[in-house]
Amino acid sequence: MNRTSFRLFITPLLLVICTLFYYFGELVDWAVWDALRHNFFYGVHDIHRLLFLAPIIYAGYTARVKGAIIITLVSFIIFLPRAFFISPFPDPLLRMLLFIIFAGVIGCLVGTVRNQAKRSRQLEAMITSERDKLLSIVDGMADGVIITGPDYRIRFMNANMVKEFGAGTGSTCYEHLQKVDAPCKQDCKIPDVINSGEIKKWECEFPGGRSYEIMAAPYVDTDGTVCQISIFRDISQRKNA
């Protein structure tokens, strides 16, 4: 039996073990195992019932809410003979019912949490795959793409931009692209783009005699910050011609 098949039988196995434990006193009486006769097996079975939380919670974990309900009801059936015919203590049915409700709620909660965790994982995987797809498209572009925050820090550079200017994510755009210590006064359009939300287009000279046509637009990053996304098109050849 392989691991996956074995997993199927964990819950029934847990139920069988719990049932044997729950009726162990009666089993000892029936089989006359006097050596195993202990008071613990003949007292109020509220403690013994707690053991059934294991299969109920496990069913909630593996089979979600439906599994938790099924195993809670199966546990209820297992408790019935003691509640109806065996228990000499007061209100056996009421105590058993209270436990069943408590265990059922716990099992359903486990199932719900598991459902949500699984859904979150699926959503995360979907978002990651979409992001990877988008990044591969952006990386494959012939133009350079750069995302700059309102603090002038570079948040993203595509492969073409890295090839032209070197990796500079995290550093300021004026230091990395223009090699200056302060934001470019005339050429910089970040404040306009971010504050007014306009799409701007301009030409810009960079060290090394390179000229680029830049088109910038506002872009809201994943953290909610309004940034600037710019497309850099190399026009050096056109300018020099």
Place this chain on the structure above:
Amino acid sequence: MDPEWILRIVLFGIVHWILAGFFLHDLASRQRVFGGHKPPWAIVILIIPCFGSILYLLFHPQILNPDYYQDKHHRDKHDK
């Protein structure tokens, strides 16, 4: 009849029908069942209160692991 006994029978009946509902739905949607025939299982679930359902559960534990077929499919694919 003693009201407590009526309460017991009602409780037993409620549990029986909830379980029967779950397992009959599972039986209807299942392609293969133990023994190959579905009608005997439906009769067992309906005629033997509660214990018929437990019997069905023991023979079809997949109901408690909905990921089983997905895992099996992945494993088979991986083996190929």
